[in-house]
Ligand SMILES: *[C@@H]1O[C@H](CO)[C@@H](O)[C@H](O)[C@H]1NC(C)=O
């Protein structure tokens with residue numbers, strides 16, 4: 384079996400040079416193994432009937448998707464002859480079509496869900512029990528929250544709570560907090576934040592709403608600070624980036640703890656000059672160093688150009704900020720191409736996928752051109768000139784109102800794109816896209832089977848804070864503990880180029896035991912604190928020699944709640 388020999392020799396080489404992540408490149412010197420080296424695209428559905436503007440993966444392997452009620456008739460009827468009658472709808476007063484669906488990953492099927500009020504440009508987060516809380520929207524939906532609890536029957540649906548929010552939340556950003564509450568920050572003309580559940584005891588005129596002056600300071604003529612980039616840090620503070628500025632924010636005291644330097648270049652990075660951002664993986668083995676990576680966006684005059692139908696080239700720069708340092712500075716890097724309206728997703732390997740968007744223009748109606756169809760993989764731990772790789776291109780433009788989420792099997796679900804005020808399927812350069820694709824990153828290529836782990840541990844086990852946790856897995860060719868890691872990833876609520884609540888924690892590796900010739904038992908420690916990993920469902924991956932297993936769901940919660 385010469386091919387296996389080649390693989391083994393290659394792996395030994397990888398080992399000795401302690402280079403794990405570019406194994407994809409080294410592996411691929413014999414052409415048959417190169418298939419999938421730059422990732423592969425698969426069309427899952429040419430039409431879902433709606434456009435996947437917002438997406439959230441739930442822990443029963445179903446993905447909620449929705450767009451807005453004011454687009455007119457979608458291409459998917461509501462079941463049982465149901466219709467939505469809404470005198471306030473700006474497009475249709477009686478609408479018998481769906482604007483939300485539940486997609487089942489395992490069967491690649493979907494069904495229509497019913498939203499009663501407008502969910503356009505809203506935000507969301509999943510509670511520790513797995514229930515999605517979606518907040519706000521537009522028009523009659525801007526003060527509404529909607530919940531969706533994962534279920535096994537075919538009938539469960541959104542439940543709406545009108546007038547729940549104290550302020551209108553349109554283009555806000557949410558983050559799940561260590562105590563299981565959700566913070567909802569900003570939104571158009573909202574320079575404040577509030578919480579879910581709502582504070583009951585507060586008797587002020589705007590109960591439970593806290594002014595946040597940083598949002599006043601960072602708004603400009605075109606705003607450029609909507610959907611602020613928000614991340615919960617291990618210190619318990621929030622990192623908040625808006626326009627060109629960023630702060631460490633103590634939401635409990637309503638106090639800016641520190642301000643970081645402005646990102647170089649002076650160009651805005653938030654909606655409508657939408658770039659994207661991630662909190663790079665926190666590693667419990669390395670003291671949880673905190674780094675932010677931010678890529679893409681549009682020049683400061685981009686939106687005014689776009690409104691005159693001349694599209695400026697998007698930004699190609701990324702900034703990386705080591706928040707663990709006392710006085711960090713942005714370290715700038717260049718992507719292989721310009722990009723605006725890009726999504727950024729953490730892959731199980733700890734690499735960052737930069738996907739969707741355009742090379743010209745900004746977010747907003749009719750504002751983008753030159754779709755950026757080739758995703759980029761950014762490898763944070765590589766030497767600085769080896770970090771970016773350009774992947775195989777999709778056939779489909781994914782412009783304004785497109786989205787992407789990571790799936791437990793390691794693929795990335797990609798959908799949406801509608802730069803028009805209505806559903807426009809013909810007569811426009813970039814028709815409303817109802818399709819659903821999956822992008823398989825290079826680590827899924829068949830050539831890696833010899834080193835790919837398979838998890839044997841069952842679903843939905845509890846991962847207690849600081850608690851030992853055992854993961855059994857098989858792998859045909861085990862190399863060494865040095866190339867083994869166990870990681871958890873929180874599924875994101877993705878919309879408008881930001882994946883809210885996305886985070887990865889590399890768990891502390893305690894011990895690896897070999898059980899049989901190809902079966903292993905690795906002991907890891909649960910996350911140290913709820914600030915490092917807020918309670919809730921995460922996908923757990925075993926990564927070996929840079930190749931991830933399929934993920935399995937675990938529930939992170941405190942020891943006191945176990946055994947219930
Ligand atoms: C590019 O994608 C095609 C079709 O999905 C696939 O067959 C091919 O192997 C990919 N190429 C590389 C280098 O990954």
Ligand SMILES: *[C@@H]1O[C@H](CO)[C@@H](O)[C@H](O)[C@H]1NC(C)=O
Nearest residue numbers: 429430431432458459808817
């Ligand atoms: C809408 O649905 C019909 C079938 O119900 C299909 O023929 C048509 O192609 C769909 N349109 C789009 C834009 O997907």
Ligand SMILES: *[C@@H]1O[C@H](CO)[C@@H](O)[C@H](O)[C@H]1NC(C)=O
Nearest residue numbers: 468469470471472500522523
């Ligand atoms: C329409 O809007 C008005 C005013 O905001 C509100 O009182 C009414 O309940 C809304 N109607 C529906 C069907 O949502």
Ligand SMILES: *[C@@H]1O[C@H](CO)[C@@H](O)[C@H](O)[C@H]1NC(C)=O
Nearest residue numbers: 672673674705706707708709
């Ligand atoms: C980030 O800063 C911390 C604290 O100074 C340091 O230990 C770590 O090595 C830095 N990480 C990178 C990637 O520079």
Ligand SMILES: *[C@@H]1O[C@H](CO)[C@@H](O)[C@H](O)[C@H]1NC(C)=O
Nearest residue numbers: 455803805806807809810811
């Ligand atoms: C999109 O569709 C709407 C409603 O069908 C139509 O009025 C509008 O002119 C179309 N927009 C474009 C840019 O063609």
Ligand SMILES: *[C@@H]1O[C@H](CO)[C@@H](O)[C@H](O)[C@H]1NC(C)=O
Nearest residue numbers: 849850851852893894906907
């Ligand atoms: C966790 O596992 C490690 C390695 O197996 C062991 O040394 C340690 O005592 C365990 N801790 C607890 C609290 O069981």
